[in-house]
Amino acid sequence: MSHYDQNTIEEVRRANDIVEVIGEYVPLKKSGSNYFGLCPFHSEKSPSFSVNPQRQMYHCFGCGASGTVYQFYENYLHMSFPEAVRALAQRAGITLKESADTPEQKRRRQRRDLLLAAQKEAAYYYYSLLHSDHGKACLAYFKKRGLSDKTMISFGLGYSDAFSDDLYRHLKKKGYKDDILKDTGLFTFDERGVRDKFFNRAMFPIMDQYSKVIGFGGRVMGDGQPKYLNSPETEIFDKSHTLYGLFLARRSRRGYFILCEGYMDVIALHQGGFDCAVASLGTSLTTGQVSVISRFTKDVYLSYDSDGAGIKAALRAIPMFRKEGITPRIIHMDPYKDPDEFIKAVGSNEYQKRIDEAENFFIFEIRQLQKNYDTTDPGMRTEFQREIAKKLCGFKEQLERDNYTDAVCKEFNIPVEAMRSLVKETAAQEIIKTSARARSRYSAGNQDPVRPHGKGPAAGTVDKSQSLLLSWVSYRPDLFEVVFKFLKPPDFQEGVLRSTAYEMYDQMQKSGIMNPAAIIDSFDEIEDQNVVSRIFHEYVRDLQATPKDERGRAFTQTLSRVVAKAYDERMNSLEATDVARFELVRQKNESLSEISKLHIPNA
Template sequence: MRYSDDIIEEVRMKNDIVDVVSQYVKLTRKGSSYFGLCPFHNEKTPSFSVTPSKQMYYCFGCGAGGNVFNFVMEYENYSFGEALSHLADRAGVQLPRIEYSSEAREKAKQRETLLEINRQAAQYFYYQLRRESGQIGYRYLTDRGLSDETIRKFGLGYSDKFSDDLYKFLKGKGYGDDQLRDSGLFNVDERHGMYDKFWNRVIFPIMDVNNRVIGFGGRVMGDGKPKYLNSPETKIFDKSRNLYGLNVARTSRKPYLILCEGYMDVISMHQSGFTNAVASLGTSLTSGHASLLKRYTQEVLLLYDSDEAGVKAALRAIPILREAGINSRVVDLKPHKDPDEFIKTEGAEAFQQRLDQARDSFMFRVSVSEKEFPMEEPQGQNRFFERCARLLLELSDELERNLYIEAIVRQYHRYGISVEDLRKRVNTLAMKGTPIEQRQQPKTVEARQAQKKESAADKAQKLMLTWLVTYPGIFDTVEKYLSPGDFIVPLYHEVAEMLFEQHAQGDVNPARLLNSFTDSEEQREVASLFNATIHLETMEEQERAFSDTLIRIKQESLAEKNKNWDPTDMAGLQELVKAKKELEDLGRKRQQLHISFE
């Protein structure tokens, strides 16, 4: 639902940004702003600022910035709607009720019921673990090295040996058989009727990113089959779109997430301080998992078991992650089988070193391919480099492909392969029409522009926007010479139009302006427009900087208009000549541009 601008602004105004950020970051007042260590990148010297007058935050180190909505979205990895709801609850603002159709209301009610059944079941399993009959499950967990705190944190439980305990418990809560059947917690057959799906098992509650129990996993005690059992798909549980541990890992503030195989891998890693670990739920990684991961990270470390099945799982996951735009690396655990065994044997510090040494996923695929060919024979070498060429053709970015060609040659130069040899093989396969991974071609011109150093003209426009927000009193002077049309960078022009309109209405409010931008990259850039800096000490320096900035903006604006002028437009030509003359006069009379930043 799209809430009105008035409601959004009410929620923002009732959540002072200093109060909200202080719940996450220790802030110290310096002048008119507050500073602390940035929660979005690692730093030792505070560069993260919160400005009450602007109701905005900005990090001069990494460029993160925005209003209170942006902060909660970035820190908690919330969507805008989730952030709005969170802040509305915090401020006691009642959001308008969403009007559903009768069918939609019924579906929502069914989901709420299933979530409540799962919550009740999780509490029941947790209670059973602490009873005498649950000691077998409790000993299993403690023997695996889990502390009571970890058991509590993950809500681990136990299902008794009797196959109707949970059924009786939930029936006693007033739930009907149809509701219990839909929960996925029970089996039904003609002989036994309805009975518990999970019995005589250690229970692992599965939670979504909002910490709601949506399903369960169970590890059998003893030699029963299957060893691990998961909830079936239900109206609230889709195992291809949920990841175990993500509800905790998404707020770990680590630069990457670690993807491993099972519940115990995740739990033991979290207990050892690696709180950015997640696992798929008894299934191979899917595009749905990758899309979910993309919401929270740009990089994933693959940490599957070191056996053949683990290698195959990694090979399947790499292209799926790549297709989602996620960089991946592969962690080598040898000689240990899994992370739990590694950490118990060698410790957390050694484990961190293995994470730091994780291999580039493309080169991992190359090294695995090498093992398929008899490399002591020329024919085997030739087939291997043919495979390398096919892998390289999957890379649509030419620069990336060239870098990997050089990397392969460095690693396998002992076979006499050269960069030119491998590049020719790639080109030959391309000419034959070898299927290339379908991915949007990079816009090289735009990429180069994005990487270029900020121009003096861009800097001037950013400075002026910062000054207009910080010192609204200069608007009356600025409006005599500049209009929004003089800001020629499209985003800067859009922001200038909004600021000039706010000034006309008597309320320059950058935090409210940010509500209009929903794209995270745009939000960062707009926030940077209000935090451009230049060191000015004296009044003379301020006035000189202001006049230089204003004249630079006018010069660039006229140059842009001149470039786009239609030679048949004589009236337009006259306007350009007049504007140029006014600019020349302004340059000669800089002293008229008196300005105060007080």
């Protein structure tokens, strides 16, 4: 959450013309009512990055990046939202007033700042030790692993001394109190006294996406155990939402991420020119980490170890990515164990070839499944094909299912028509099993009038028809009265869409003027800001591409779909015998009839 009220955020935004702000970093040329330039968020040769001075927003028609001056500072200068507000206020000569924190909020913020400062000081100390006489053996280890000075600096690599209280004494001299040091995760406090958690280890600072040190990983120098040790979770370090190397990978222009298993894999790939590599801190990949990745890219390569454990990790990761709308591909590194070993043995060019030849996730899954069957035996081959059919049923879209059916049949020499028939049979059986559950998906909570903000369905699952309808209102404010005659904000999907509807409703009721940039900036989470930016850019662009003589009809069709769904959800929340259902049916039919008679100008 930012510490500034909405009026302050709006004042700062209005004081910073988006064309001037972005023009300081990207050469822009006017074309019509907009300005265009090469997108700063992905590599391109022809300008597809558009800046709209009327809406005070930018949008790239190539990679989809969009937002206001705040999102530009967040994504281009790698700032948090509060940092962007402060930077733009300073640029405009505005003195900010922090919104009044409660004493508890102020205490928590100050405590967090101290914890981050302690981690930063520890990183500096470990780095200095690496380049002292005490760190000679560790520095030689890094050099032996082929790391350059530049790479070691980029990742802030260091060394923790062999003395068990070395860092503790250093931070105490710097003035840090035990009540803070206890919660840094860097020390063990018990009846024997205080000991450093890391000693005689090669140190790998773990940074958040804004390059702030939040924890450490350490590899023991010698034969001690455990070989690798990570900081425990703290108030500032949440392992389930942290990725090693993200602070660098988020700046990559490659457009994809490479997901590895360990620190050295990430570092070796970055040094080899693959600056989009990240790792999940040696732990199993979590849904939180997948969600973080999805904010930056929908294109992911899995580069796990080539042994059995790596294969299992890839098989576990695939459905997690698929749930977030990501189609992962598998990089095969055999006969080498991991990316670090691969790069050292045959170099970056060969690794790029493996990326180019990466296997589709589904073919990879089927290839691993095949290992469980002796396909020379007719019976086992039939069972293998039945399992394939079950997995193909996981593709809900018919076109996608057909494409994967064709691909897997070609790869594994299976008659296509026989597999299509088997898939249909399997899908029908699955529908029968799940129909009862499907009827009970809706709950009475759909009509909750409480105004939410932010959290809701993931960006990839927001209702498309509702998003398009909100885009219509943004593009054609004259349609506001029409839309909100039939719908109210609580009728929209809980989360981002409902919050956006509320903001639109408030703006139009109070001033009659639509301000998309202010709506985007009312959200604190960048993934929510991105969803709303797409509503005001990508969907509006689609509307503009609609032939003028078809726009009125397209609007009424969209409105009809959203209104019908709103009534259906209300009815599904009631018992079949509830007389209120009959009244809702009547209202629904009347509304749809009235919408069908609307005359909407095609402008």
